[in-house]
Amino acid sequence: MKTPSTPVKVITVSVFTILIVCFVCYRVGAFENFSFASTSTANYYDAGNTQMAVDTPIVAKDSIVIEREIMPSSKMMVMPKPKKTDTVKKVTPVNNAPPQIDTTKKKPLKKSNIMGSSKSAYIYEPEPDTAKKQKK
């Protein structure tokens, strides 16, 4: 078998290293800021006096849930104001107090919360269906 040339070897090792670094960054959550679903990069539009996030269903400050229905422009993500036909659901707040979090309850482990086997590891895990859970 013909031995690959030095440039091919260098390129292969470089690509391998870059992919490993990208994978580690992905697992750390470095790419979450680039994701459309991220709340941190979500664009806001002005609806009256309240700013509301246009993204995957998010509970805004005034407890209004908005479902994303259209794709943004390829140039920018400023969204039109909601029309009457937009699916805006009013969630009636039970009281004004912030929701109490039960700190005694331990979250169940996820694959990424544990060290994988010493032989292999999970590369990509499906995201939990948060939209469905929030709707409920």
Place this chain on the structure above:
Amino acid sequence: MEFYKSTEAAVISLLFLVLVFLPMEKVFPAKFKQKFFRPSWILDLCYFFGQYLVWGTLVLWAMNFFRTGLESIVPENFRTSVASQPWWLIAIEVVLLSDFIIYWGHRLQHKVDFLWRFHKVHHSAEHLDFLAAHREHPLDSIYTVGLINLPAFILGFPLEAIAGLIAFRGIWAIYIHSNVRLPIGKLRILIGAPELHHWHHDLERDRGNYANISPIMDVLFGTYVCPDHEPEKFGIKEPFPKNYVAQMVFPLMPNFIIKKLFRKPLEKSSTNASTDL
């Protein structure tokens, strides 16, 4: 829907692994004659999908059960005193303790016959590559994942804090099984290398190199092996079935049943390394 998502995740993961490791296996092959679609490729693919679609959930469930059990045993005072240390110190403690425990746990897997029953599923691979890394009996996975996470569970350390390191160790664990031989010099003592783990997969059951990732424990406890060439053959000397279901069931069977059911094939194949059951 959940099954569809898991399948999608498994396919994406497989494609990523092919993208990462295939060029390396082509440019820096440890065994030049080994092809991508080598014998038992489908079997290892079954293990890969089995891990993502079925056994992963079982392992997670076992870990939750294990962690809950440990929480009731470990005194709260101990956890509080541990938590008062700086997080980076706890992280180092967790990683070193994990390495130490998995080293001895892995050594036991090769020494104790009961543990070897399950672990030899992994060692039955006669061709090593990134896919063969996934050949693992689910009970063997529970044992190794349990041991490796034991310090974090006892110390109450949130592993998300060292997610990067865990991700690196995870993909490195797959890399050391790949058909790659890369001259990294003395760096292999720190991060490990495929050639070290290839020797661990030699036909000899107690060849050495038990620390799967950093070989520091092997160096410390005198089991470090690093010849300048590849082992001639991988696998196990004992007869072992070659299909997925039989490999899953085989370790669970008592010896007398194995002897009764498979006497003929086992005797027949005692001259060979393995057999079709």
